[in-house]
Amino acid sequence: MPPSTVDTRTRIMDEAQALILDRGYSATSVGAIVEQADLTKGAFFHHFDAKADLARALVERWAEHDLAHLDAALARSDRLARDPVQRLLVFVGLLEEAWEGLTEPYAGCLFVSYVAEAGLFDEGTHAVIRDTLLRWRTEVHGLLQAAADAGPPSVEVDLEATADLLVVAFEGSFVVSRALGEADLVARQIRQYRTYLEGLFGG
Amino acid sequence: MPPSTVDTRTRIMDEAQALILDRGYSATSVGAIVEQADLTKGAFFHHFDAKADLARALVERWAEHDLAHLDAALARSDRLARDPVQRLLVFVGLLEEAWEGLTEPYAGCLFVSYVAEAGLFDEGTHAVIRDTLLRWRTEVHGLLQAAADAGPPSVEVDLEATADLLVVAFEGSFVVSRALGEADLVARQIRQYRTYLEGLFGG
DNA sequence: CGCTACATACCGACCGGTTGGTATGTCCTC
DNA sequence: GAGGACATACCAACCGGTCGGTATGTAGCG
Numbered sequence: 001m002p003p004s005t006v007d008t009r010t011r012i013m014d015e016a017q018a019l020i021l022d023r024g025y026s027a028t029s030v031g032a033i034v035e036q037a038d039l040t041k042g043a044f045f046h047h048f049d050a051k052a053d054l055a056r057a058l059v060e061r062w063a064e065h066d067l068a069h070l071d072a073a074l075a076r077s078d079r080l081a082r083d084p085v086q087r088l089l090v091f092v093g094l095l096e097e098a099w100e101g102l103t104e105p106y107a108g109c110l111f112v113s114y115v116a117e118a119g120l121f122d123e124g125t126h127a128v129i130r131d132t133l134l135r136w137r138t139e140v141h142g143l144l145q146a147a148a149d150a151g152p153p154s155v156e157v158d159l160e161a162t163a164d165l166l167v168v169a170f171e172g173s174f175v176v177s178r179a180l181g182e183a184d185l186v187a188r189q190i191r192q193y194r195t196y197l198e199g200l201f202g203g
Numbered sequence: 204m205p206p207s208t209v210d211t212r213t214r215i216m217d218e219a220q221a222l223i224l225d226r227g228y229s230a231t232s233v234g235a236i237v238e239q240a241d242l243t244k245g246a247f248f249h250h251f252d253a254k255a256d257l258a259r260a261l262v263e264r265w266a267e268h269d270l271a272h273l274d275a276a277l278a279r280s281d282r283l284a285r286d287p288v289q290r291l292l293v294f295v296g297l298l299e300e301a302w303e304g305l306t307e308p309y310a311g312c313l314f315v316s317y318v319a320e321a322g323l324f325d326e327g328t329h330a331v332i333r334d335t336l337l338r339w340r341t342e343v344h345g346l347l348q349a350a351a352d353a354g355p356p357s358v359e360v361d362l363e364a365t366a367d368l369l370v371v372a373f374e375g376s377f378v379v380s381r382a383l384g385e386a387d388l389v390a391r392q393i394r395q396y397r398t399y400l401e402g403l404f405g406g
Numbered sequence: 407c408g409c410t411a412c413a414t415a416c417c418g419a420c421c422g423g424t425t426g427g428t429a430t431g432t433c434c435t436c
Numbered sequence: 437g438a439g440g441a442c443a444t445a446c447c448a449a450c451c452g453g454t455c456g457g458t459a460t461g462t463a464g465c466g
Contacts, residue, residue, distance in 0.1 A: 023322030116319030119226030172375025
């Protein structure tokens, strides 16, 4: 296998992502990216047609990992619990677990970076983000509906909004966690969400 | 009142804020700002020492309005309800009310914009955001504590994290609302938060 | 094997345009 | 006529992107 191609492209993407998470897309020049990756502009534009091409590749990779994470938690909670309510709570518990023990670098989210500079990206790039968030809505809503079918929640509640609250709690946590410099904030907020669900469906 | 000075400065800030909310701080050039405000660079640098000076002024104004909003809701809920639990629920209800009926432009938050490009701003600017969020934490935690003292919540819960969840729900809603193009998402999420509190303290 | 033909990976100089910022000038008001 | 409120003109640095070139394959063929 040629040691170069894939490696270099990935390295560019990794360095670019780190820079974008820190200072945003627009402030991340391709000059800075290639310097960080110890390359030249020639190398960059060999692998990407334009800077926007990189942006698209990055968000697609991020969405892919994100959905893989979702599917994994879905599958595991499916295996670990039979009861719909338990399945729901285990699912959220697994997510919480994944964000525990986070200390040093406060979480960043590429979606937040892109949304904050939304005016710079084309429809296709936005669609990647939208589709990913909608997958979360659909899947979580499915879990909630199954739990509600097994036994109605303690109070009447908008199940779609409840599903969205998980994603909202994640994205909001990323923002607030960085703003306050508190790494454990994400996991604590997901735990809050779980407490909410326990109250609704009876833990 | 002199019609010029304050007006021009405010106009610069307004246009700059609108642009930053749309495409971020870095991608908002002072050239674009003065063009939007129908001015020239001379005018801009007459009112601001540097672009960073504008950034600071904007976040300070935003924080001021944000805290005024908080204080108003705090004062009104104080007047409208005597019981600590009712006071808490009315407080959140007022916030929800303020975000209802929002249709056209999906909400943006300057804090989100700044956090997404955190690496570009100095400590002082970050401190403004941090202090503002901490005020929310303190005040909401106070309301929660008072409610808990009047009658313990239905389940044991981390009251500080519960306080943070309100801010997290706001910031997260701003992000997701823009990403999905759903203007009513903010109010629906704040309503979810209220439902959570009702479950904890008994509406 | 040796030769040709072509592809991939990367370099570094360079281009036009834009950036934040400055220096100077002009007009209006007190 | 002094000072504030702008406009005009300009600069050096940097921006995304192009281009000619090179080094290293790699596949086909005799």
